[in-house]
Amino acid sequence: MTTRAVFVLRVAGVILLTGGALIGLSQFFPDFQNDNVRQFPSPDGTRTAVLYRRTGPDSAITTNVSLVQGKSAVPDGGGNALVARGQPAVVVKWADNENLAISGLPDSVVRFRARAVDGVRISDR
Numbered sequence: 220m221t222t223r224a225v226f227v228l229r230v231a232g233v234i235l236l237t238g239g240a241l242i243g244l245s246q247f248f249p250d251f252q253n254d255n256v257r258q259f260p261s262p263d264g265t266r267t268a269v270l271y272r273r274t275g276p277d278s279a280i281t282t283n284v285s286l287v288q289g290k291s292a293v294p295d296g297g298g299n300a301l302v303a304r305g306q307p308a309v310v311v312k313w314a315d316n317e318n319l320a321i322s323g324l325p326d327s328v329v330r331f332r333a334r335a336v337d338g339v340r341i342s343d344r
Contacts, residue, residue: 250276253283256293259311261319266339268300268311268319269293282309284321286336300341302331320344 255272267290273281282305283298300321303309307324314320318340321332333341 253293253295257311258290259313260290261313261316261339263316265289265316266337267291268313268321270309270311271298272306273297279304280306281330282306282324284309284311286319286339288337298331300333300336301329303328304330318342 252274253271254274257270259268259270261267265288267287269285269287271283271285271293273283275281281297282301282303283294284301285294285298286300287294300319301309303324305328307328309321310323312320312322317338320342322343332343335341
């Protein structure tokens with residue numbers, strides 16, 4: 220092998236090792252951070268609507284609502300019921316065990332809005 224080929228193989232090895240180390244460390248430094256959590260239990264307590272703010276690696280903020288069973292922990296991902304840009308004044312209110320209202324935000328900030336999650340109908344009123 221030539222000196223140049225050995226050099227290229229060594230550089231490739233260093234790049235692969237460095238990439239593997241960074242991927243391994245990424246679990247300790249998540250790309251997103253959830254905070255400002257508020258929980259709204261359903262009338263019968265079987266579900267909870269979780270309202271939370273999510274900050275991304277680029278410092279972009281979204282407001283999220285997820286429906287979870289019982290009093291589960293805050294979801295790791297974005298909302299399964301609502302994702303909105305920024306920090307609008309979201310109002311979350313259960314009408315009954317199968318109907319949840321998520322209101323208080325203009326359509327211009329809504330990225331995602333589900334009509335139903337796990338049998339719970341979601342409205343904007």
